[in-house]
Amino acid sequence: MIPAAFEYYRPTDMDGVLAILAEHGDDARVLAGGHSLIPMMKLRMAEVPHLIDLQDVGGLKGITVEGGTIRLGAMTTQTEIIGSDTLTAAAPILREASLQIADPQVRYMGTIGGNVANGDPGNDMPGLMQCLDATFHLIGPDGTRYVAARDFYEAAYMTDREDDEVLTAVSFDQPVGGYAYEKQKRKIGDYATAAAAVQIVKEGGKCTSASIAMTNLSDTPIYSQEAGAALVGTVVDDAAMDAAVAAMLGDIDPTEDNRGPIEFKRHVASLILRRAIARAWSRA
Amino acid sequence: MSNKMHIKLTVNGEAHEFLAEPRELLIHTLRERLDITGPHIGCETTHCGACTVTMNGKSVKSCTVFVAQANGADLTTIEGIGDPDNLHALQTSFKEHHGLQCGFCTPGMITRAAKFLEENPNPTEEDVRFGMAGNLCRCTGYQNIVKAILATADELNAAKEAAE
Numbered sequence: 343m344i345p346a347a348f349e350y351y352r353p354t355d356m357d358g359v360l361a362i363l364a365e366h367g368d369d370a371r372v373l374a375g376g377h378s379l380i381p382m383m384k385l386r387m388a389e390v391p392h393l394i395d396l397q398d399v400g401g402l403k404g405i406t407v408e409g410g411t412i413r414l415g416a417m418t419t420q421t422e423i424i425g426s427d428t429l430t431a432a433a434p435i436l437r438e439a440s441l442q443i444a445d446p447q448v449r450y451m452g453t454i455g456g457n458v459a460n461g462d463p464g465n466d467m468p469g470l471m472q473c474l475d476a477t478f479h480l481i482g483p484d485g486t487r488y489v490a491a492r493d494f495y496e497a498a499y500m501t502d503r504e505d506d507e508v509l510t511a512v513s514f515d516q517p518v519g520g521y522a523y524e525k526q527k528r529k530i531g532d533y534a535t536a537a538a539a540v541q542i543v544k545e546g547g548k549c550t551s552a553s554i555a556m557t558n559l560s561d562t563p564i565y566s567q568e569a570g571a572a573l574v575g576t577v578v579d580d581a582a583m584d585a586a587v588a589a590m591l592g593d594i595d596p597t598e599d600n601r602g603p604i605e606f607k608r609h610v611a612s613l614i615l616r617r618a619i620a621r622a623w624s625r626a
Numbered sequence: 627m628s629n630k631m632h633i634k635l636t637v638n639g640e641a642h643e644f645l646a647e648p649r650e651l652l653i654h655t656l657r658e659r660l661d662i663t664g665p666h667i668g669c670e671t672t673h674c675g676a677c678t679v680t681m682n683g684k685s686v687k688s689c690t691v692f693v694a695q696a697n698g699a700d701l702t703t704i705e706g707i708g709d710p711d712n713l714h715a716l717q718t719s720f721k722e723h724h725g726l727q728c729g730f731c732t733p734g735m736i737t738r739a740a741k742f743l744e745e746n747p748n749p750t751e752e753d754v755r756f757g758m759a760g761n762l763c764r765c766t767g768y769q770n771i772v773k774a775i776l777a778t779a780d781e782l783n784a785a786k787e788a789a790e
Contacts, residue, residue: 343651343670343689349629350648350694373695380690381672384651393648395695421684445760447675447738450684451691530759531673 345383352395356481359394359508364483366392368505374417374456377448378465402455402510407432413513416455421446423454432516435539439470439523445531458491459509461499461562464533468495469563470523473539473555476514482507495562519543520626524618525557526610528601534558535601536611538590538618542573544626549573554586554619559594559611566593569615578623586619587612633697637662638706648694652686653677655693656703664704664733668762675761678734679703685741687760704733707740715785716740716778725774727765735761739775749779 353359363370370392373379382388396402402417405426412433414423420440423429430437443449443457443466457467458478471478471491478489483506491512494502503509518541525537537557543550552570555563568589576582596607630645635655642660653670656662656679668676670689677688680702708714716736719725726732735758742757743749749757754775755768763771 345649347647347649350631376695377672377690380692397695446757447678447685447687447760448672451686
């Protein structure tokens with residue numbers, strides 16, 4: 343399992359990263375934790391002639407919660423997310439989802455930035471970021487621009503990020519109400535057969551807002567606006583959940599693979615979403 | 627492209643310097659270049675954990691780290707945890723509780739368990755199973771591995787109390 347040869351760079355600032363990207367275009371890729379990219383390189387499904395390691399670039403790590411806004415630097419690892427009491431107090435769904443990613447060794451290395459920027463439909467953070475209506479921060483030769491997570495994903499491994507840009511951070515408003523990240527997987531370390539991220543707000547016994555996104559059920563994460571809308575104004579009873587699940591099933595487009603045929607995936611997606619809504623509601 | 631780079635590593639307290647292609651995987655560096663053969667190659671696809679080492683205080687699967695990324699790193703392998711004349715408490719405990727059969731996964735298992743107990747000295751059984759989920763064993767069914775780790779935690783805590 344030897345990848346193709348590459349030139350290795352370890353710049354110490356973002357200007358250095360951008361200069362290499364500008365010079366080599368799509369022959370260059372940035373490396374965060376490497377736990378998506380390195381396996382692809384070893385399988386020679388990805389060839390990266392110029393590999394830019396971000397580990398020494400300053401300012402890419404850290405979690406801040408300020409004025410109702412949460413910001414995570416791109417190089418923040420899943421282990422750091424799980425261990426952050428500040429983040430868990432402000433947005434507990436991040437910890438709940440991170441604990442369901444891969445295994446301890448992978449979580450020490452895997453980063454939020456790599457997870458969202460890679461564009462793998464199996465990754466958990468993209469769907470979660472869509473649920474939270476997060477904003478991605480992209481730096482390029484013309485400065486920083488901001489893209490909504492809900493607009494970022496175009497197809498498997500295809501995103502709105504340009505070849506000369508680097509995703510430096512994600513940010514989102516501190517969520518309110520109940521939450522749940524529910525994931526069905528065949529074994530530890532596997533991607534989801536289906537996963538659901540739910541945030542739900544309850545006032546006077548009724549749901550006043552709900553946000554629902556699904557993982558690994560299309561070639562992009564799926565934010566199902568209609569599934570959330572189906573819960574609003576209800577007491578989140580069986581009928582409301584049926585409506586939300588039906589709306590979600592209208593938005594996903596799973597394909598058959600070694601996790602099962604399409605009908606099975608739709609079945610699992612229904613169960614997982616139902617569980618996620620029930621748990622989020624119980625916490626709202 | 628034979629673009630070798632100058633690499634410096636500290637492994638089990640010993641400094642090493644050599645030239646290597648950046649694409650060399652850390653597990654290959656350890657086993658083939660430095661003759662540190664405790665970490666094993668099981669799957670070479672980030673699944674099994676047999677190649678687990680501690681890098682800068684983190685348990686990592688050394689099949690999924692390029693040697694270039696590890697440049698400057700401080701590494702600990704099973705060789706740095708104990709030796710036949712001076713076994714680590716985990717090694718004794720694995721032996722006593724039959725925490726191994728064929729032994730192939732054991733170096734990675736113990737390297738990970740040592741880091742796990744450092745981070746969580748008072749684990750529940752569930753904590754152990756969750757914290758060890760990145761290491762596969764095809765022989766034991768895990769029961770005795772979990773027992774061995776829990777027993778080690780008790781032993782280390784008792785020793786610590788006795789010392790205080």
